[in-house]
Amino acid sequence: MHFIITDAWLAKSRAVHLSGTKLVVAVVGLSLLMMMLAAGMYHWVFLKGAREGWPIVGTLVKLVVKDEFEQRDRFMRENLDVMARKLGEMQARMVQLEALGERVSGLAGINTADLKVPAGQGGALVSGRPLSMVELQATLDDLEKLTGRHTDVMTVMESRLFDQHIRNKMIPTQQPVKGSHLGSSFGWRLDPFTGRSALHTGLDFQADPGTPILAAAGGVVVTQEAHPAYGNMVEIDHGNNLVTRYAHASRTWVKTGDLVKRGQKIAEVGTTGRSTGPHLHFEVMVQGIPQDPQKFLMAGNNLTHAQGTQLAKLAPSSSRVPQQAAIGR
Numbered sequence: 001m002h003f004i005i006t007d008a009w010l011a012k013s014r015a016v017h018l019s020g021t022k023l024v025v026a027v028v029g030l031s032l033l034m035m036m037l038a039a040g041m042y043h044w045v046f047l048k049g050a051r052e053g054w055p056i057v058g059t060l061v062k063l064v065v066k067d068e069f070e071q072r073d074r075f076m077r078e079n080l081d082v083m084a085r086k087l088g089e090m091q092a093r094m095v096q097l098e099a100l101g102e103r104v105s106g107l108a109g110i111n112t113a114d115l116k117v118p119a120g121q122g123g124a125l126v127s128g129r130p131l132s133m134v135e136l137q138a139t140l141d142d143l144e145k146l147t148g149r150h151t152d153v154m155t156v157m158e159s160r161l162f163d164q165h166i167r168n169k170m171i172p173t174q175q176p177v178k179g180s181h182l183g184s185s186f187g188w189r190l191d192p193f194t195g196r197s198a199l200h201t202g203l204d205f206q207a208d209p210g211t212p213i214l215a216a217a218g219g220v221v222v223t224q225e226a227h228p229a230y231g232n233m234v235e236i237d238h239g240n241n242l243v244t245r246y247a248h249a250s251r252t253w254v255k256t257g258d259l260v261k262r263g264q265k266i267a268e269v270g271t272t273g274r275s276t277g278p279h280l281h282f283e284v285m286v287q288g289i290p291q292d293p294q295k296f297l298m299a300g301n302n303l304t305h306a307q308g309t310q311l312a313k314l315a316p317s318s319s320r321v322p323q324q325a326a327i328g329r
Contacts, residue, residue, distance in 0.1 A: 172216035180207040186292040201290035202283035211269040231273025247281035
């Protein structure tokens with residue numbers, strides 16, 4: 001394409017030749033320039049009209065702003081409704097959690113009334129008018145406080161239950177010899193060596209030599225020795241002045257100072273010491289006084305900490321015996 005530019009004042013002419021590429025670049029540049037000029041004019045006119053309140057421009061501005069506010073309000077309303085439904089579900093679950101906490105607190109021996117836990121509130125957040133952001137935030141704050149209180153209560157109950165679990169493990173309710181039958185029970189009997197009446201201070205479990213002897217509860221081994229009367233003997237301290245004794249063993253698997261857990265193998269059945277045959281002589285002592293082990297063994301796993309403490313404190317007059325009581329079978 002050829003352009004001829006003529007200057008009448010200077011009486012001169014100039015020819016300009018544009019190839020295809022140059023022509024396209026020129027058209028694009030001119031179009032961009034026109035678009036920028038048009039946008040600038042529109043922006044200037046629109047702002048000026050909005051500020052000065054031109055009738056047509058002002059109406060257009062109000063329509064645009066109103067539509068934008070309506071869209072934003074609709075978006076917020078939809079999100080608030082979703083959040084309100086979710087919050088209602090959370091409140092309903094908090095009511096269920098409180099009911100569960102009351103049942104668990106009974107097992108833990110805790111009175112929730114003493115902890116001043118507020119009564120649960122339920123129901124979805126549905127009302128005859130739309131829920132405002134302020135109301136939603138206030139409900140969320142209340143729910144957060146309630147959740148914090150329940151968390152504290154659950155933490156206390158967890159600690160109590162764990163403490164009870166540990167203490168129950170320290171009560172001798174585990175059978176010390178599995179699959180054995182009971183020989184002599186706790187109480188007065190004819191001594192197998194002298195033939196005279198004597199008080200048997202424990203239980204005799206009949207079993208074959210080498211049968212495992214298990215710890216009736218967790219604790220610390222305080223004695224492991226060869227006793228003239230008890231033979232190979234192990235004593236375990238379970239705390240609260242509660243000690244169990246395992247006598248006449250053929251072999252012991254623990255030593256003084258060892259920590260043992262309930263059901264752990266600590267020795268093997270034998271007939272050492274003052275004994276007429278292979279068996280385990282098992283004793284339970286509270287503050288050094290022999291108690292009837294059946295009180296503990298019959299309780300089994302259903303024995304609670306409170307019951308265990310009560311049994312540990314029991315020392316009936318009929319159970320008090322002199323230290324020279326008969327031992328063995």
